């Protein structure tokens with residue numbers, strides 16, 4: 609297949625940052641996607657509807673006016689998020705989810721949730737109002753091996769949580785394990801998951817190819833090949849529970865190539881093309897449209913997009929880097945081939 613025409617997709621998990629960094633990256637996303645769920649892990653975090661409204665305005669101001677792009681906002685859940693704030697978010701019209709970061713799990717997560725019991729009242733309000741809880745599903749217990757953190761979080765937190773709140777709409781963000789796939793598949797219809805392009809295309813060997821490769825480091829970290837294959841099967845299996853969320857997470861080169869490098873992979877310049885590679889690899893290009901353009905909107909109760917885009921089987925070379933504030937940013941595939949091109 610040389611051309612693939614699909615409904616314009618949405619990105620259900622993106623980090624757009626703020627200030628000059630926002631201006632440097634937002635149009636890569638806006639060029640590909642009609643809408644995106646914007647993560648709230650700024651510093652300070654976006655914890656109120658008022659802060660989300662102001663952030664949304666800054667995002668729209670940074671978007672190329674020739675592009676139609678709608679940021680869908682989220683709030684950052686803390687131990688102390690007041691229930692009325694959740695209710696206000698549900699009624700706001702522009703806040704589409706509440707993000708749960710276990711405290712200490714990842715970038716700017718120190719203000720996150722220290723114990724799931726602290727947020728039961730907030731989660732009850734989410735369940736009641738039908739606003740999705742978006743979960744970074746990794747335990748922060750230092751005794752747990754870094755590659756097992758997702759599995760243990762499912763056992764200790766998520767499985768009991770969905771029993772306690774059976775009607776809660778929940779998105780298991782950036783799923784990385786076979787255990788996570790099975791959990792979502794066996795859970796009721798109100799539980800879904802996003803999958804990144806990098807977790808569909810790479811296993812943990814990519815981080816250690818001939819030396820340490822910091823641009824392949826993200827959280828949750830890349831896993832073993834059998835996990836990657838389980839994710840690919842889930843993405844291409846046609847289930848509406850699994851949909852696109854790039855988790856594109858830009859960091860300046862100096863903060864990635866560092867003694868204590870930041871977690872995050874910048875895929876925004878070629879996100880859709882990478883998903884096309886993964887689906888082609890699985891012989892399932894016919895399943896890309898549902899995954900990229902239909903199921904996420906359906907889960908969030910939003911209309912599907914109307915316009916179309918076309919992917920062409922034509923290679924191009926990803927630039928070595930892009931400008932990023934007073935540093936640069938290294939995209940995934942820097943200086944390498946991307947096998948599909950996006951038009952429209």
Ligand code: DOR
Pocket residue numbers: 623649714715744825826827828857858871872873
């Ligand atoms: O790799 C990651 N980067 N994982 C996250 O959970 C956060 C993100 C970021 O904000 O940099």
Ligand code: ZN
Pocket residue numbers: 621622623647855857
């Ligand atoms: Zn993320």
